[in-house]
Amino acid sequence: MNADALKKMAAEAALAYIQPGMVVGVGTGSTTNFFIDALGAAKIHVDGYVASSIATENRLKAQGLNVLDLNSTGDIPVYVDGADEADPHFRLIKGGGAALTREKIVASAARLFVCIADASKDKPMLGKFPLPVEVIPFARSFVARQLVKLGGTPTLRNGVTTDNGNVIIDVTGLDFSDPVKMEAVINLIPGVLDNGIFAHRRADVMLFGSENGVIEKKA
Numbered sequence: 001m002n003a004d005a006l007k008k009m010a011a012e013a014a015l016a017y018i019q020p021g022m023v024v025g026v027g028t029g030s031t032t033n034f035f036i037d038a039l040g041a042a043k044i045h046v047d048g049y050v051a052s053s054i055a056t057e058n059r060l061k062a063q064g065l066n067v068l069d070l071n072s073t074g075d076i077p078v079y080v081d082g083a084d085e086a087d088p089h090f091r092l093i094k095g096g097g098a099a100l101t102r103e104k105i106v107a108s109a110a111r112l113f114v115c116i117a118d119a120s121k122d123k124p125m126l127g128k129f130p131l132p133v134e135v136i137p138f139a140r141s142f143v144a145r146q147l148v149k150l151g152g153t154p155t156l157r158n159g160v161t162t163d164n165g166n167v168i169i170d171v172t173g174l175d176f177s178d179p180v181k182m183e184a185v186i187n188l189i190p191g192v193l194d195n196g197i198f199a200h201r202r203a204d205v206m207l208f209g210s211e212n213g214v215i216e217k218k219a
């Protein structure tokens with residue numbers, strides 16, 4: 001099976017977590033797109049959806065699904081989103097699609113975070129995937145120098161502006177032995193809006209699409 005088939009398998013399995021009357025948070029990316037398409041076909045009578053990006057909002061609307069403002073929903077029962085990497089403790093790297101900040105907000109507002117991915121994202125340790133960091137443009141060079149001091153090699157993601165009007169710096173070479181600490185340390189650099197480590201708010205459920213079917217893991 002190709003990666004898309006595995007992503008679709010994981011995305012469709014997440015429908016089991018969606019009940020009528022819920023508000024559902026929806027992530028961003030190619031795996032989440034399969035989830036949105038499955039939602040459109042399933043026609044579950046939820047109260048509405050909170051989108052983690054403009055792209056997701058547009059795709060939900062194209063499926064005729066009701067998009068709500070996070071400011072009007074309060075906490076939400078469930079959030080479904082993909083990941084670039086997941087470790088055995090359900091900590092994640094996200095932001096390959098530059099949506100990490102809004103994703104972390106919606107994930108943090110959710111009581112349950114269901115992460116959907118193909119099994120290639122299941123890693124013994126985070127850190128092979130370059131870590132996305134969302135940075136206010138004014139602070140780009142300063143933040144890059146601080147990331148070097150932390151042991152990283154920063155690269156500006158060319159031609160990308162986030163939904164919040166910021167830039168993305170991708171960082172390789174960081175020490176991921178303590179992702180909780182690294183998430184906090186990077187976020188203390190002035191000019192950093194957020195980074196793609198999801199360790200303080202990690203996933204609660206992992207659904208991996210694999211050649212042997214969906215592998216479900218619960219924290």
Ligand SMILES: O=C[C@H](O)[C@H](O)[C@H](O)COP(=O)(O)O
Pocket residue numbers: 027028029030031032081082083084093094095096097098099100103
């Ligand atoms: O910013 C993008 C998100 O964090 C995505 O959830 C992540 O990059 C995974 O994307 P995909 O499902 O396309 O592999």
